[in-house]
Amino acid sequence: MHPSSVVFLVWTILSVVGASVVLPRAEFTIPLARKRVQSQKRRVFNRAKSGDKLPLEGAAFESEYLVNVTVGGQNFQVILDTGSADFWVANKTFECFALNGTAIPDPACKLGPAQFEPTLSPTFELLPNTTFHIEYGSGEYLTGLAGFDTLSVGGVSVAHQEFGVPSEVAFLGDGISEGVLGLAFPGLTSVYSDESGTHLPYNPFFVNAVQQGAVQNPYFSITLNRPTLAQQEHDPFVPDLGQLSLGGVVPVPTQGKTVNLPVIGYAPDANGFFVPTLNTSATAYRLLWYSVLVDGYIFPGSDAVVTASNSTILDSGTTVNYVPSPVAAVYNAHWATLDGESGNYVVDCAETRPPPPFSVVLAGTEFVVDGKDMVVVNGQDAEGNTVCISGVQDGGPVSEGSTFILGDVFLHNVVVTHNVVDPAVYVAQRVPY
Numbered sequence: 001m002h003p004s005s006v007v008f009l010v011w012t013i014l015s016v017v018g019a020s021v022v023l024p025r026a027e028f029t030i031p032l033a034r035k036r037v038q039s040q041k042r043r044v045f046n047r048a049k050s051g052d053k054l055p056l057e058g059a060a061f062e063s064e065y066l067v068n069v070t071v072g073g074q075n076f077q078v079i080l081d082t083g084s085a086d087f088w089v090a091n092k093t094f095e096c097f098a099l100n101g102t103a104i105p106d107p108a109c110k111l112g113p114a115q116f117e118p119t120l121s122p123t124f125e126l127l128p129n130t131t132f133h134i135e136y137g138s139g140e141y142l143t144g145l146a147g148f149d150t151l152s153v154g155g156v157s158v159a160h161q162e163f164g165v166p167s168e169v170a171f172l173g174d175g176i177s178e179g180v181l182g183l184a185f186p187g188l189t190s191v192y193s194d195e196s197g198t199h200l201p202y203n204p205f206f207v208n209a210v211q212q213g214a215v216q217n218p219y220f221s222i223t224l225n226r227p228t229l230a231q232q233e234h235d236p237f238v239p240d241l242g243q244l245s246l247g248g249v250v251p252v253p254t255q256g257k258t259v260n261l262p263v264i265g266y267a268p269d270a271n272g273f274f275v276p277t278l279n280t281s282a283t284a285y286r287l288l289w290y291s292v293l294v295d296g297y298i299f300p301g302s303d304a305v306v307t308a309s310n311s312t313i314l315d316s317g318t319t320v321n322y323v324p325s326p327v328a329a330v331y332n333a334h335w336a337t338l339d340g341e342s343g344n345y346v347v348d349c350a351e352t353r354p355p356p357p358f359s360v361v362l363a364g365t366e367f368v369v370d371g372k373d374m375v376v377v378n379g380q381d382a383e384g385n386t387v388c389i390s391g392v393q394d395g396g397p398v399s400e401g402s403t404f405i406l407g408d409v410f411l412h413n414v415v416v417t418h419n420v421v422d423p424a425v426y427v428a429q430r431v432p433y
Ligand SMILES: *[C@@H]1O[C@H](CO)[C@@H](O)[C@H](O)[C@H]1NC(C)=O
Pocket: 031, 032, 033, 066, 067, 068, 077, 239, 240
């Protein structure tokens, strides 16, 4: 399928809890490809202190849905990530580093083939006296300059988009993706003043698209189709495995109620650590991720544990779900074993029994996760055998600053529409496929 830029005049009526909202159909729909996922590193959120460098390690890029973009007339395939907010592509003359900071040959970073050549873009402008710097929980990091250029994604073009052009790259790439398109909130962006070190938030791509009138409606929507186990194991690149829609809802069939969830922001606690808060007037309140309240999870044995969690992010850049420890323990006790070394709940790739059922309850509505999503290929062991893990993993205990993740294992089953102006997400169950 090719990118289409058809403006639908049809409006879809969606029912929400106690009310009815009207969400427009997509103005632009862009295909996504998927590339093979690297091994899951156990995901740890470092708590950020106010004044510290952000981000709070929102993205690890285990899961990789790709989208084609053009910046300054140059084409790139980048990871679509709703768990981070920066767009970046490496400088053509980047240097590669090992995670310990030792310089190593460029090919060792395994970036995809294209890098950005600032001098070849007539529209590139440098943002002086600033540094783009982002670190990931995996130890990967990128440092360099920030600038502005025209950024186009599937027919939606934004002028003067701020973005990162890292020249120091410590990255565990895969030879395919050339950067990241982050679609989270300005509070999570990664440009800092050289003089003071102050965080200088800026508007990410889609916020600018709305402000510049490149789309009429402040919604973007994603569907991520599940790959088969064989595709996960053998195909480094699978085209047409999902869609990104700009300006409205992805046109795929859904069933049941669409729920409307307000996005939860963060503010520093008494010790200065950012924690989720419902008080939008709290000092230094900011939006970071698409973070929502999860009412609970339903699975065999779920009655015996507290399953609610206040701050759970919807993140296209993470493969599995990271849920509160007791949820992961009770769910996986039915079928998985905990691997002490990796911290992952491991399952048999050849498992023929259906995985135990699992649903996520959002705004009082149950969203079913298909059993097909629960066996996730996670690379190979030392003997070359494929390793599979459960789609539900331990995201740590529930405490004030905890943040959990609903990754692609959940997202394969729903259409999520994001409103960046009145911060909210709309979730609808997809018709089983
Ligand atoms: C990007 O474009 C190239 C060339 O047209 C195509 O082969 C590739 O599948 C596209 N990637 C995505 C993510 O759509």
